[in-house]
Structures are given as structure tokens and as C-alpha cells.
Amino acid sequence: EAQVTQNPRYLITVTGKKLTVTCSQNMNHEYMSWYRQDPGLGLRQIYYSMNVEVTDKGDVPEGYKVSRKEKRNFPLILESPSPNQTSLYFCASSLSSGLYNEQFFGPGTRLTVL
Amino acid sequence: AQSVTQLGSHVSVSEGALVLLRCNYSSSVPPYLFWYVQYPNQGLQLLLKYTTGATLVKGINGFEAEFKKSETSFHLTKPSAHMSDAAEYFCAVSDQDITQTSYDKVIFGPGTSLSVIP
Numbered sequence: 557e558a559q560v561t562q563n564p565r566y567l568i569t570v571t572g573k574k575l576t577v578t579c580s581q582n583m584n585h586e587y588m589s590w591y592r593q594d595p596g597l598g599l600r601q602i603y604y605s606m607n608v609e610v611t612d613k614g615d616v617p618e619g620y621k622v623s624r625k626e627k628r629n630f631p632l633i634l635e636s637p638s639p640n641q642t643s644l645y646f647c648a649s650s651l652s653s654g655l656y657n658e659q660f661f662g663p664g665t666r667l668t669v670l
Numbered sequence: 671a672q673s674v675t676q677l678g679s680h681v682s683v684s685e686g687a688l689v690l691l692r693c694n695y696s697s698s699v700p701p702y703l704f705w706y707v708q709y710p711n712q713g714l715q716l717l718l719k720y721t722t723g724a725t726l727v728k729g730i731n732g733f734e735a736e737f738k739k740s741e742t743s744f745h746l747t748k749p750s751a752h753m754s755d756a757a758e759y760f761c762a763v764s765d766q767d768i769t770q771t772s773y774d775k776v777i778f779g780p781g782t783s784l785s786v787i788p
Contacts, residue, residue: 599778
């Protein structure tokens with residue numbers, strides 16, 4: 557089944573404790589992206605990647621890191637999480653550019669930083 | 671830079687009634703436009719998109735949207751609401767301004783929560 561998977565689905569952590577949210581897609585998509593969803597703000601893009609080893613900042617990249625060493629994986633890293641990073645996170649992928657292609661979304665990761 | 675507004679954060683309709691969800695965008699270049707739906711505890715999925723060509727776009731589950739350049743709008747409609755349509759709906763526009771440092775991104779509106787009353 558074609559899908560985007562994220563792990564973990566739920567995570568409660570404390571301020572400053574490094575964490576990684578994994579994202580994997582099995583559709584051979586070139587483009588991958590991370591978003592955070594907050595009430596009243598919709599989805600805001602954190603980082604995106606056009607292909608392996610090519611990443612770029614979205615609208616809200618502060619406090620986050622990403623890497624794209626393999627085509628299928630695009631982990632999101634929070635080196636020192638803070639409470640303002642409590643949010644619902646979505647990974648997405650699309651065939652090529654996200655400009656005009658449908659994006660396929662993972663199920664989301666709900667992160668709480670205490 | 672592009673932006674998207676969705677009028678009404680919450681919309682309630684009766685089952686069988688017309689669904690109208692509003693989306694307006696700002697753009698200096700011809701946009702690509704999308705509507706996504708998010709069911710409870712799920713990720714987003716594409717309802718429909720406009721790229722070029724016919725301005726009335728049909729999507730899944732009986733939804734359609736019309737691109738009106740003069741009004742910079744892309745409103746979503748469905749003639750008859752069903753209980754299963756209750757969800758969060760997001761309008762999105764692609765940012766094609768290549769003069770920006772990073773232009774390959776899709777900008778989402780704040781979302782409209784649709785409730786369907788039996």
C-alpha cells in the first residue's frame with residue numbers, strides 16, 4: 557500500500573531532550589516536506605526537500621533540523637525542544653515539486669514538550 | 671508573498687443542504703490551488719486541485735471548486751451535505767514567486783471546520 561508513515565504518533569517529552577520524528581514514504585517520491593499544525597494557523601511548512609541531499613527552509617524552521625540521506629526517509633530533529641514546539645506535525649511527500657503535485661500526508665505526530 | 675484566507679473557521683450545515691466553503695488568495699502570478707480535507711485523527715488528503723485549463727474543477731466525494739481570477743477566489747461547494755463530510759477543510763496555494771529565496775512551497779489557509787447537522 558502506498559503510504560507515508562511517521563513515528564512516533566504521540567510523544568511527550570521535556571524541554572531540552574533531543575528527539576527525532578521519523579518519516580518514510582514508499583512511493584519513490586522526490587519531494588518531501590514537514591509541516592506543523594496549530595489551531596487557527598493551519599499548516600505551516602518547517603522544511604522541505606526536493607531530492608536526496610537537497611533541503612531548504614520553509615516558513616518556520618527555527619529550532620528544527622532535517623536530513624535527506626535516502627530518498628524514502630526524511631527525519632525531523634529537534635535538538636533542544638521547547639514548549640512552543642508543542643504541536644501536531646505532518647510529513648508529506650509528492651512525486652516532484654510540491655508546487656503543483658498532490659501531496660500525500662502521513663497520519664501525524666502529536667508532540668507535547670513540558 | 672502568497673497568502674490564503676478562509677472565511678469562517680467553523681461552518682455548520684444541515685444534512686442535504688448546500689456546502690459552501692470560501693477561500694481567497696493573494697498572488698502576483700497565476701497560482702496553483704488546492705483543497706485538502708482532514709478527517710479526525712488523520713492526515714490531509716487531496717480533494718481537488720486547479721493548475722490550468724477549465725476553471726471549474728471536480729473532485730472526490732461530490733465536491734467541486736471554481737477558480738475565479740477576477741475575485742481571487744477558489745470556493746469549495748457540494749450540492750448536498752452528508753454526515754461523512756464533517757471534517758476540517760484546508761485551501762492551499764502554491765508559491766511560484768521565483769524571486770524569493772525559497773519558492774517551492776505550498777501555503778495553507780487556517781482551515782474551516784465543517785459540521786453536518788442531522
